Amino acid sequence: MALPQASGYYQKPWDWKSGQMQVSIGVLISVGVAFLLLGGTAGWLLFALMQQRKLAHTDYLTGIANRGSVFEQGFKLVEHAHGEVEPFSIVLFDVDHFKKINDTLGHGAGDRALRVIVNASRRVLGQREFLGRLGGEEFIAVLPGCGREEAMKRAESLRLAIARAGFLYADKHPVNMTASLGVATLDRDVDFQILVNRADEALYVAKNSGRNRAVRASSSAERLSAGMVTVGSRQRVRG
Ligand SMILES: Nc1nc2c(ncn2[C@@H]2O[C@H](COP(=O)(O)OP(=O)(O)OP(=O)(O)O)[C@@H](O)[C@H]2O)c(=O)[nH]1
Numbered sequence: 001m002a003l004p005q006a007s008g009y010y011q012k013p014w015d016w017k018s019g020q021m022q023v024s025i026g027v028l029i030s031v032g033v034a035f036l037l038l039g040g041t042a043g044w045l046l047f048a049l050m051q052q053r054k055l056a057h058t059d060y061l062t063g064i065a066n067r068g069s070v071f072e073q074g075f076k077l078v079e080h081a082h083g084e085v086e087p088f089s090i091v092l093f094d095v096d097h098f099k100k101i102n103d104t105l106g107h108g109a110g111d112r113a114l115r116v117i118v119n120a121s122r123r124v125l126g127q128r129e130f131l132g133r134l135g136g137e138e139f140i141a142v143l144p145g146c147g148r149e150e151a152m153k154r155a156e157s158l159r160l161a162i163a164r165a166g167f168l169y170a171d172k173h174p175v176n177m178t179a180s181l182g183v184a185t186l187d188r189d190v191d192f193q194i195l196v197n198r199a200d201e202a203l204y205v206a207k208n209s210g211r212n213r214a215v216r217a218s219s220s221a222e223r224l225s226a227g228m229v230t231v232g233s234r235q236r237v238r239g
Contacts, residue, residue, distance in 0.1 A: 090183070
């Protein structure tokens, strides 16, 4: 009678040396994988945080700085300008009769007009300068290093760029825009909020004296000699 064949399976006795090596490799791989996972998660979290921060500072429609971001940067830049005794100006501008675009062609056309205005305005700004949307159809150009004369020139370039940026909506409706602008330049006794108030006063004058024009806000010295006390709040005539 044939004996049953041996299975051929041979159980090796435990080899401590190679066993330890296998365990060490296993541990190393696990630690590596854990590091990769942790690193990946941390990287993803960092990316998500950066994206969130960017979104919190950006205007959803036009991609430029939003109101919060403009004021955050504006206060810092004014402090810097005071410290360095450097000129600093802003141009506040507001699209004229913007409501008419919405009312006649719809909000899609209005939204496109805002984006077109932003693209046209960006092109006339220098490297250190930036654009922000303060809300609705009101924008600001922040001009570090720009004195009174330069700022008025920049405002005029913005006005012309907007007036020339007309487009055809839905391939058949011509849309033309103009804007009114208020220009204010930093004085020693002024912070960013006061500068914005002054530019807003000038913008109010531009609106009420016919629109499609840039008006310069009076300086601290001019205000003093004219006996002006307040820095003004908005009270714009509509129509
Ligand atoms: N399409 C669109 N419209 C907006 C947006 N934000 C505000 N508006 C509209 O902008 C219009 C602003 O109207 P008004 O404040 O009367 O200003 P205006 O018609 O430009 O008149 P003036 O400033 O006096 O020349 C309103 O109809 C708002 O609904 C936006 O993001 N997209």
